[in-house]
Amino acid sequence: MQLNITIKGFERVKAQMEALSGAQLREAAAKALNDAGHQVRRDMQRELTQRFDRPTPFIVRSPKVFQATADDLVVTIAPTLHTDKNAFVRGGKVGVDPQQVLQAQEFGGLRRDKRSESVLRRAGILPAGWQTAIPRQPFPGSDDGNGNLKGPFLRSVLAFLQAFAVGQGHYANMGADAKDRVRRYGKGTLTKAAQRQAGPFRGRAYFVAYGRAESPFGKGIVRNSGGLAYGKSRTAHLAAGIWAKLGEGKGEPRPVLMFIKPGKGYTPRIDLDGLGKSAATQDYLARRLRFRIRQAAEALGG
Numbered sequence: 001m002q003l004n005i006t007i008k009g010f011e012r013v014k015a016q017m018e019a020l021s022g023a024q025l026r027e028a029a030a031k032a033l034n035d036a037g038h039q040v041r042r043d044m045q046r047e048l049t050q051r052f053d054r055p056t057p058f059i060v061r062s063p064k065v066f067q068a069t070a071d072d073l074v075v076t077i078a079p080t081l082h083t084d085k086n087a088f089v090r091g092g093k094v095g096v097d098p099q100q101v102l103q104a105q106e107f108g109g110l111r112r113d114k115r116s117e118s119v120l121r122r123a124g125i126l127p128a129g130w131q132t133a134i135p136r137q138p139f140p141g142s143d144d145g146n147g148n149l150k151g152p153f154l155r156s157v158l159a160f161l162q163a164f165a166v167g168q169g170h171y172a173n174m175g176a177d178a179k180d181r182v183r184r185y186g187k188g189t190l191t192k193a194a195q196r197q198a199g200p201f202r203g204r205a206y207f208v209a210y211g212r213a214e215s216p217f218g219k220g221i222v223r224n225s226g227g228l229a230y231g232k233s234r235t236a237h238l239a240a241g242i243w244a245k246l247g248e249g250k251g252e253p254r255p256v257l258m259f260i261k262p263g264k265g266y267t268p269r270i271d272l273d274g275l276g277k278s279a280a281t282q283d284y285l286a287r288r289l290r291f292r293i294r295q296a297a298e299a300l301g302g
Contacts, residue, residue, distance in 0.1 A: 016297035026070040028296045032289035033068040037075035039284055041065050044077065056146040116154055123163040125208055125242075131262050132241075135255040139244060142256065149257065156188060157242060157256060160206045182206075204244045206256065209235035 017025060044063040048055050062079040113121070113131070120126035134143060144150045158164060160182055162173045178188035184203045235243075241258035245251035 016293050019297045019300060020293070023070060024296050024300075025293070026073065028292040029073055029289060030068040030070050032285060032292040033073060033075040034065065035288040035292070036281060036285040037065040037067065037077050040077045040281060043281075044079065054146045056144075056148065116149075116158065119158055119163050119165075122165060123161070125161065125163060126259060127210075127240075129261065130240075130259050133258045133260050135241075135258055137255075139254055139256045154257075156182075157206050159188070161208065161242070202246055204246050205251070206242060206244050207235075209238040209240060209243055210259075211238055211240045212236055 020028065041063045045060055048060050052059075059079070063077060064080055066076040066078070068075040117126055117132055120132070121128070126132065134147060134149060138149075142149050142153050156174075159172065159174045160179055164173050174182070174188050182188050182203065183205050186202055186204050238253060239255065239258060240260075242256045243253050244256050245253055
């Protein structure tokens with residue numbers, strides 16, 4: 001969303017305007033635009049926190065202001081990872097741009113795949129056209145409090161299931177020893193001293209179930225810990241998704257990440273672009289422009 005100088009009503013500061021040169025007037029206009037841009041950013045952040053249930057700090061902090069200059073009297077406000085409004089530059093280790101996350105919320109439709117969903121789909125674990133969701137009762141220690149799985153936890157699950165492709169970032173699948181430690185202690189990395197302690201430990205093993213749905217591997221077959229196992233006869237009573245078997249023997253199955261078929265998609269819930277076009281924003285911009293003109297004139301002694 002962009003703002004530029006299209007407002008009227010400068011009669012109140014006409015004398016101050018006449019005292020300024022063209023360059024000084026453009027500098028004042030740029031400052032006013034940037035004032036309005038930061039106000040719109042605050043409005044965007046308030047909209048995100050009011051419209052969504054527990055939005056992540058990543059999303060709330062995502063609106064950025066690309067400032068106007070005296071030579072370019074346009075300020076751009078966008079929820080993005082971009083560091084330059086003219087070039088896409090991905091920042092940090094985040095795999096999804098917030099504009100992709102919010103696009104379905106603003107315009108409706110289906111959301112883009114998460115990075116983990118792409119990993120699971122390429123590994124043949126997540127059926128085509130399906131998405132993932134956290135179970136109603138999150139697996140203990142798995143959720144971040146914002147409706148998402150913690151990154152380290154999710155990566156450990158994917159590594160246990162051998163889901164990462166060769167050369168896929170800095171992640172690596174678990175070897176046999178690490179997987180054995182997960183089964184025994186619940187963690188793939190554990191010091192020798194910790195392993196000698198009495199506990200309490202509760203090991204786990206992650207596996208994939210498809211319920212009564214068709215597995216990507218064929219009828220009656222499910223991928224399990226990097227291998228193939230006959231799945232429907234053993235897991236048909238479980239909902240499709242990734243599960244953890246806790247404890248020894250048959251263990252206690254607990255849901256970790258569910259596989260779901262998307263519905264019709266999201267209905268529009270936010271209108272970030274409308275914030276910049278609102279009468280309130282235009283009025284704020286007009287007031288800031290008059291203030292910046294008076295400020296520049298006073299600095300000249302006018």
